[in-house]
Amino acid sequence: MPLSQRFTLTQYLIEQRRRFPDASGDFNALILDVALACKAIARTVAFGELGGVTGNHEVEGGASINVQGETQKKLDVLSNQVFIQMNEWGGHLAGMASEEMGAPYQIPTSYPRGKYLLVFDPLDGSSNIDVNVSVGSIFSVLRAPADAIASGRDLTEADFLQPGATQVAAGYALYGPTTMFILSVGNGVAGFTLDPNLGEFRLTHPDIRVPEQTQEFAINASNSRFWEPPVKRYVDECLAGRTGPRGKDFNMRWIASMVAEAHRILMRGGVFLYPRDTKDPSKPGRLRLLYEANPIGFIMEQAGGRASTGRQPVLGVRPSELHQRIGLVFGSREEVERIERYHHEPAPRASETPLFAERSLFRA
Numbered sequence: 001m002p003l004s005q006r007f008t009l010t011q012y013l014i015e016q017r018r019r020f021p022d023a024s025g026d027f028n029a030l031i032l033d034v035a036l037a038c039k040a041i042a043r044t045v046a047f048g049e050l051g052g053v054t055g056n057h058e059v060e061g062g063a064s065i066n067v068q069g070e071t072q073k074k075l076d077v078l079s080n081q082v083f084i085q086m087n088e089w090g091g092h093l094a095g096m097a098s099e100e101m102g103a104p105y106q107i108p109t110s111y112p113r114g115k116y117l118l119v120f121d122p123l124d125g126s127s128n129i130d131v132n133v134s135v136g137s138i139f140s141v142l143r144a145p146a147d148a149i150a151s152g153r154d155l156t157e158a159d160f161l162q163p164g165a166t167q168v169a170a171g172y173a174l175y176g177p178t179t180m181f182i183l184s185v186g187n188g189v190a191g192f193t194l195d196p197n198l199g200e201f202r203l204t205h206p207d208i209r210v211p212e213q214t215q216e217f218a219i220n221a222s223n224s225r226f227w228e229p230p231v232k233r234y235v236d237e238c239l240a241g242r243t244g245p246r247g248k249d250f251n252m253r254w255i256a257s258m259v260a261e262a263h264r265i266l267m268r269g270g271v272f273l274y275p276r277d278t279k280d281p282s283k284p285g286r287l288r289l290l291y292e293a294n295p296i297g298f299i300m301e302q303a304g305g306r307a308s309t310g311r312q313p314v315l316g317v318r319p320s321e322l323h324q325r326i327g328l329v330f331g332s333r334e335e336v337e338r339i340e341r342y343h344h345e346p347a348p349r350a351s352e353t354p355l356f357a358e359r360s361l362f363r364a
């Protein structure tokens, strides 16, 4: 199809809506507001140092710290504001929650309230901002509880604690060499590229499928001494390559922007692990369930891949806290299933796996 005939995001949403003849149009309007926020963030990110938006967000007494106990970058704070400003007035939302806010954001009473919840990581991979490596925004759309819609009451944290399988839609924007918007409305996964001339997202990747097998894995190996045995086993087998039990060589990548790793995996396969480990017993994983693991998990599953805690499908986990952390493994289906199998099988004895004794980078 020549570029001039590619669907815009709006046209794509209109096509998708044909499946729901009674739809009000609220959902489409919400996704377009999210996309507008992402375009605004893409512009801000593109100015970098020239826009004065790199570095930490300073408050009286030093850099500000978010509810996760992490230092906030200026762009974390700005992106959060953009998400709020673009989405609070449209009348589609009952409330929002974000990585950068301790409690749910209440839609001001002067604005109409709607039936959806928006949960987001306004800027993922923000440690990469100052070194000009790709970052992104991740979002998840849930339904608000019926009583909140009927009464228009303020939302509580409990209203957001829904398993990922109930997501109405999920997606992310990637601010890389091109800006892309990846979306699933529960009917496969579509990828859009921002046309800088028109300022419109245009459909460039209509039906994204994750290859079932891979020879590429992504994990922060500096945590290897804290990994649980099934993860050590999996990585050791990958490192052993052609001469090991997998019988093929693997390649490794680590960007430290999960959204960029997810995108690479959607495009060419692979597996990403940020597993539960023993580094900090108060943190059962690094990534957050509601606005990182669930939306990326939804996209992966919709693209024929798999997303897991290592032990169970991530989309089946019932959240217990807004900012809950969780172990996360996602990507090519066969690899994720193998990692799950390793978590359920008894660990092989060292004598059965010479790898652990001789080759392992990760000897206990």
Ligand SMILES: O=P(O)(O)OC[C@H]1O[C@](O)(COP(=O)(O)O)[C@@H](O)[C@@H]1O
Pocket (backbone or CB within 6 Å): 070, 099, 121, 123, 124, 125, 126, 127, 220, 256, 257, 258, 259, 274, 286
């Ligand atoms: O610092 P590490 O261990 O490499 O962790 C990197 C991970 O942290 C994250 O940056 C967390 O997300 P935020 O930047 O939104 O806090 C992920 O994108 C990434 O995979």
Ligand SMILES: [Mg+2]
Pocket (backbone or CB within 6 Å): 121, 123, 124, 125, 292
């Ligand atoms: Mg993040």
Ligand SMILES: [Mg+2]
Pocket (backbone or CB within 6 Å): 076, 099, 121, 122, 123, 124, 125, 126
């Ligand atoms: Mg973030």
